[in-house]
Amino acid sequence: MKATSPHTIESVSAMHRHMGVKGPSHPMISVVDLSTVKCDTDRVDQSLVYEFYTIAIKKNVEGKVRYGQQYYDFDEGLMSFVAPHQLVRVDKDTPVRMDGLMLMVHPDFFRTYSLAHRIKEYGFFDYAVHEALHLSESEEATVTQLLHTIRQESQATLDAFTHDLLVSTIDLLLTYCNRFYHRQFITRQLASHDVLSRLEAVLDDYFNSDQLIESGLPSVESVANQLNLSPNYLSDMLRAHTGQSTQQHIHAKLIDKAKQALSTTTMPVSEIAYRLGFAYPQSFTKLFKRKTTMSPLTYRQSFN
Incomplete structure (x- = not known):
């Protein structure tokens, strides 16, 4: 029809x-x-x-x-x-x-x-x-x-x-x-906390899979779709509870993964950037510095 x-x-x-x-x-x-x-x-x-x-x-x-x-x-x-x-x-x-x-x-x-x-x-x-x-x-x-x-x-x-x-x-x-x-x-604390828990699970699954290398960072739209929410509603709800938008939560997960790799391995920054879905190491370095005020190498050296 x-x-x-x-x-x-x-x-x-x-x-x-x-x-x-x-x-x-x-x-x-x-x-x-x-x-x-x-x-x-x-x-x-x-x-x-x-x-x-x-x-x-x-x-x-x-x-x-x-x-x-x-x-x-x-x-x-x-x-x-x-x-x-x-x-x-x-x-x-x-x-x-x-x-x-x-x-x-x-x-x-x-x-x-x-x-x-x-x-x-x-x-x-x-x-x-x-x-x-x-x-x-x-x-x-x-x-x-x-x-x-x-x-x-x-x-x-x-x-x-x-x-x-x-x-x-x-x-x-x-x-x-x-x-x-x-x-x-x-x-609606209970429902909101459930969304936060599911958001963390979605991001964990994504960052621990090959999707990061294959497709790069997840988009706000793709994350919202997995939670059966509209992108704007999800971001507004997260801001009300955590002060951060969905994009900021995605970046926070990324920075956490980057810090883990920088502090516990000797992997080159370029390889870490690739594993985190960046086509160019410079883009990763720029984002990391914006979020932490330190370059990836400076952060790594702080553990020596």
Whole structure:
């Protein structure tokens, strides 16, 4: 069966039509009550690509949402974040109904504001569905209030302050969401410690195998895939618990292996570099010095 191409929804107005709700008051920003969405079952089993940002709080969802090959059921209040040009797919096995609110905003709406750059720094727009933000009762109230404020302001009569107020409220909403995600990383200690343990196991297996010589250092993406996490989520979670990103953990493992070889063998630095996946010894020396403030030879000599 031939796969169908993703359906691109280019505007907020087009999204309103797709959802079967009344057109937006503003062409570039809107907040929709998800309980009012009329779902056409003939169009549910479809991949979608938006040309705008969506930020949604969803509750009591029937149906399955899929990113790639993974499915996720929303049984409780969760937040999801989708950036322009990301692929979203809704499965048609069950009817889709839900409560909640969805903010849609086109990037042109805040292109002349600092938010245009800052929004790209929020890693949660690249998280997978199963890494959604679980809100506490008070957090849900905060998010809901901000979304209602955006909705009311976008539907009110425009004046000289409307645009600034809307952009600043979106900015505030994202700042709160960043705080809430950080709280989630901290409060889910057991799950996070499990990820840390599995990360160490993945890195140990890799560094003790021939893959290092054959393929070089593991990429953040390959490590995250083995842990069934998105690269951004893994790095953000690690920073919250250890202060280091995934890349820094990979480099730490590398430096540990290098120190072991330098202090316990007489192997030439060039051979150590090769065994650690470096095509050029100079690249290894540069990284080692950046991480330890010493060259490999200076480090070795400190043991004599």
